[in-house]
Amino acid sequence: MKGEEIQAILLGLLYVRGDEGIEVKEAADILETSESEADAQLTNCQAYVETRVPGLQIHKAADKYRLVTDKTIAPYLAKLTESPVRSKLSQAALETLAIIAYNQPIGRAEIDDIRGVKSEKAIQTLANKKLISEAGRAASIGRPILYQTTVHFLEAFHVTSLEELPPLSEDATEESALEAEQFFQSLEGET
The missing domain is CATH 1.10.10.10 (Winged helix-like DNA-binding domain superfamily/Winged helix DNA-binding domain)
Incomplete structure (x- = not known):
């Protein structure tokens, strides 16, 4: 698989998982690769989103990655999601x-x-x-x-x-x- 394909897969997984996020081990199992390779690919996705997708970020906490919105747009999201x-x-x-x-x-x-x-x-x-x-x-x-x-x-x-x-x-x-x-x-x- 090419790097772009892997990024597309990982971004899709992150999107579908939402707040739950995805663990490196789980990403490795899905991609059928090592955990270190999956972690490196998730880090690449993180850099890609940071530079090319305004309003979104990939946040890493412990061994889990999550797709989140940028804090700068929080006031607008609050209006949208008001209960x-x-x-x-x-x-x-x-x-x-x-x-x-x-x-x-x-x-x-x-x-x-x-x-x-x-x-x-x-x-x-x-x-x-x-x-x-x-x-x-x-x-x-x-x-x-x-x-x-x-x-x-x-x-x-x-x-x-x-x-x-x-x-x-x-x-x-x-x-x-x-x-x-x-x-x-x-x-x-x-x-």
């Missing part, structure tokens, strides 16, 4: 999220019954923001999808477990549902 959770949730989405958090796993029909209106759009929004996910299917007719909150939900609302949510009263009145909604609204402002 969609950081945008405000609608009242409907907050209501739906509170219902799911306190009644999970729960199906859309039950959510609709509790809210008194359709929740399809709110559920879609929450799923797109990775605040809820499918928890399986109900054993009832039609096998409807059941929803649950995600780890991302916990992170976004700065709680470590569902037990940290404010307790609902036994009768789960509208007042206690309003308290739960207000809890989510207050935390949403911090996300």
